[in-house]
Amino acid sequence: MSGAIKESESAAEVVAPKPPLLRMVDVCKRFGGVQVLDKVNLEIGDNEIVGLVGDNGAGKSTLIKTITGVHLPTSGDLYYKGEKISIHSVKKSREMGIETVYQERALADLQTIWQNMFLGREISNKLGFLNIKEQKRQSETMMREHMGFTSKAITVDTEVEFLSGGEKQGIAISRALYFNADLIILDEPTVALSLSETQRVQDFIKDIKRRGHSAIYISHSIYLLYPVCDRFIVLDRGKVAGVLYKKDVTMDELQEKMVNLVKTGVLE
Amino acid sequence: MSEQNGQVITRLPEPTFKQKIARSKIEISIGMVTLGVFLLYLIGAPDVFTHYQIYYSFMTTIPITGILALSLTFVITLGEIDMSFPSTMALGGLTMASIFAATGSVALGVVCGLVVGVACGFVNSLLIVGFGIPSIVGTIGSQFFFRGIVNVIAAGAGISLLATQTAKDSGVYFALAGKIPITESDKIPMQFFWFVGLGVLCWFVFKRNRYGVHVSFVGDNKLAAQMMGVNVKRVRVTAYVITGLAAAFAGILSNLEVSYYYPSQGEDIMLPALAAVFIGGTSVLGGRGSVVGTFLGALIMGSLEAGIISLGINGFWIKVFFGLIIMISVSVYSFIMKRST
Numbered sequence: 267m268s269g270a271i272k273e274s275e276s277a278a279e280v281v282a283p284k285p286p287l288l289r290m291v292d293v294c295k296r297f298g299g300v301q302v303l304d305k306v307n308l309e310i311g312d313n314e315i316v317g318l319v320g321d322n323g324a325g326k327s328t329l330i331k332t333i334t335g336v337h338l339p340t341s342g343d344l345y346y347k348g349e350k351i352s353i354h355s356v357k358k359s360r361e362m363g364i365e366t367v368y369q370e371r372a373l374a375d376l377q378t379i380w381q382n383m384f385l386g387r388e389i390s391n392k393l394g395f396l397n398i399k400e401q402k403r404q405s406e407t408m409m410r411e412h413m414g415f416t417s418k419a420i421t422v423d424t425e426v427e428f429l430s431g432g433e434k435q436g437i438a439i440s441r442a443l444y445f446n447a448d449l450i451i452l453d454e455p456t457v458a459l460s461l462s463e464t465q466r467v468q469d470f471i472k473d474i475k476r477r478g479h480s481a482i483y484i485s486h487s488i489y490l491l492y493p494v495c496d497r498f499i500v501l502d503r504g505k506v507a508g509v510l511y512k513k514d515v516t517m518d519e520l521q522e523k524m525v526n527l528v529k530t531g532v533l534e
Numbered sequence: 535m536s537e538q539n540g541q542v543i544t545r546l547p548e549p550t551f552k553q554k555i556a557r558s559k560i561e562i563s564i565g566m567v568t569l570g571v572f573l574l575y576l577i578g579a580p581d582v583f584t585h586y587q588i589y590y591s592f593m594t595t596i597p598i599t600g601i602l603a604l605s606l607t608f609v610i611t612l613g614e615i616d617m618s619f620p621s622t623m624a625l626g627g628l629t630m631a632s633i634f635a636a637t638g639s640v641a642l643g644v645v646c647g648l649v650v651g652v653a654c655g656f657v658n659s660l661l662i663v664g665f666g667i668p669s670i671v672g673t674i675g676s677q678f679f680f681r682g683i684v685n686v687i688a689a690g691a692g693i694s695l696l697a698t699q700t701a702k703d704s705g706v707y708f709a710l711a712g713k714i715p716i717t718e719s720d721k722i723p724m725q726f727f728w729f730v731g732l733g734v735l736c737w738f739v740f741k742r743n744r745y746g747v748h749v750s751f752v753g754d755n756k757l758a759a760q761m762m763g764v765n766v767k768r769v770r771v772t773a774y775v776i777t778g779l780a781a782a783f784a785g786i787l788s789n790l791e792v793s794y795y796y797p798s799q800g801e802d803i804m805l806p807a808l809a810a811v812f813i814g815g816t817s818v819l820g821g822r823g824s825v826v827g828t829f830l831g832a833l834i835m836g837s838l839e840a841g842i843i844s845l846g847i848n849g850f851w852i853k854v855f856f857g858l859i860i861m862i863s864v865s866v867y868s869f870i871m872k873r874s875t
Contacts, residue, residue, distance in 0.1 A: 373755070375755065375821075385758070388747065393743075395743050423549065
């Protein structure tokens with residue numbers, strides 16, 4: 267499948283090269299005297315799940331916050347679908363189709379599922395009055411068909427606090443999928459989840475691929491990243507230490523490389 | 535939108551009767567308490583409570599507490615509080631009375647009073663949203679400050695709205711505090727219609743409008759709201775402006791009802807208005823509020839004093855009853871909320 271896509275891409279390249287979904291060129295980020303990102307160059311392709319790996323302090327968080335518009339790069343450029351991003355903000359990146367699923371779960375516990383699904387993009391008229399029926403109906407679709415909720419006890423009117431951690435992340439991911447985010451950034455989405463809940467989130471991530479979207483998946487665990495990712499970008503002390511394709515490396519080799527990187531500072 | 539994605543639209547299942555009840559448990563509880571309290575009045579003092587006069591009296595007094603409480607529902611659902619509204623009320627009332635005394639125009643007085651109320655809301659916003667001061671601290675400060683300005687300007691003197699020219703001839707007076715005759719002897723004061731109308735408006739904004747939904751979200755999880763693109767600062771500023779506007783309006787209504795401005799206006803309204811919000815089921819922790827609850831809470835808080843006196847109980851007992859009602863109702867909410875989690 268991925269081979270077929272690659273072939274058609276390289277064939278198209280001759281006529282008109284299709285730009286990658288996201289391209290970062292020489293992106294630097296400095297906080298005071300600390301160089302957190304040092305000339306980062308990377309690309310995220312269409313329908314590609316990329317694992318972003320690196321030890322604590324490698325700059326993973328800063329990198330994704332630069333993509334989502336939380337931080338502005340000190341220097342360097344970002345291109346999205348081939349176009350240079352000039353003014354960047356959280357709001358703008360969402361409008362362009364970049365969604366983030368945070369480890370701290372961007373859901374409000376006391377509010378209902380449908381309210382959480384539509385937070386920040388409610389269906390409403392000019393005066394802000396909501397079309398609640400439509401929002402509930404679409405939430406129902408999302409729950410039953412994307413997330414596989416079958417329980418009758420949980421409805422769109424259920425408050426989020428009654429859901430398990432995995433189900434909550436499921437809502438966050440489904441929300442991004444439903445609103446057609448092209449690039450979904452998953453920042454340690456399984457931290458604080460049980461084993462079975464983690465597996466559910468893994469299934470949601472496979473769904474991102476199946477539906478033709480792209481994702482950047484950040485996790486400390488190679489065992490979580492390896493099964494769902496197509497490619498791995500290794501970040502070390504603010505620099506891209508290397509890019510590895512899944513077909514070129516086994517899970518154990520990747521794990522070993524990461525450990526060696528910490529020891530030697532070189533990606534073998 | 536779902537058709538664009540090529541997805542099947544699911545039909546929404548009708549909620550069961552049980553689910554409907556569970557969703558409105560706060561409103562149902564406070565509704566039953568209100569009914570109970572008024573039944574108690576009726577049984578204990580049938581002479582008073584089978585005659586229209588007491589209800590007329592309620593319809594002039596309760597709207598003032600009620601309108602304040604309705605506006606406070608937003609700021610409290612945000613998980614914040616406004617302690618300055620009694621002083622804002624006095625400042626708005628003073629502005630209205632002074633402008634009327636100087637120009638003879640009720641309309642101009644009302645507009646200026648409301649503008650001052652909005653300005654007070656912005657002062658609070660500057661402290662709390664702008665400088666990041668906790669709301670209870672910031673509004674205790676502004677509460678003294680606004681009251682201080684009232685003391686300096688009024689210098690302890692009241693202002694009559696009937697002195698050289700009467701406010702009662704104005705159309706604005708009629709619209710705000712006029713009396714609508716319903717039978718030969720009985721009338722309904724306009725304040726009552728304002729209370730009900732604003733109650734309905736608040737309910738729609740709270741439950742059916744983007745703003746109300748955002749208030750609940752910000753009160754529940756400010757960070758989540760921010761990450762999902764809600765303009766948290768604007769939501770918070772708007773809440774303080776709503777309270778300021780409502781406080782000034784309450785001051786104006788109070789002026790017009792008695793045709794006199796008392797410089798002590800609002801001094802004993804703080805706790806009953808806040809209590810109305812809390813016994814209505816709005817959580818001081820934020821994220822959960824009820825406009826219906828506040829409306830009913832205001833009916834209880836606003837009727838308790840007259841009710842207890844009519845029951846023939848010594849007036850010294852009033853605060854005991856206030857305390858009991860508040861303590862029991864918030865304990866009941868704590869219980870039903872815990873049981874549902």
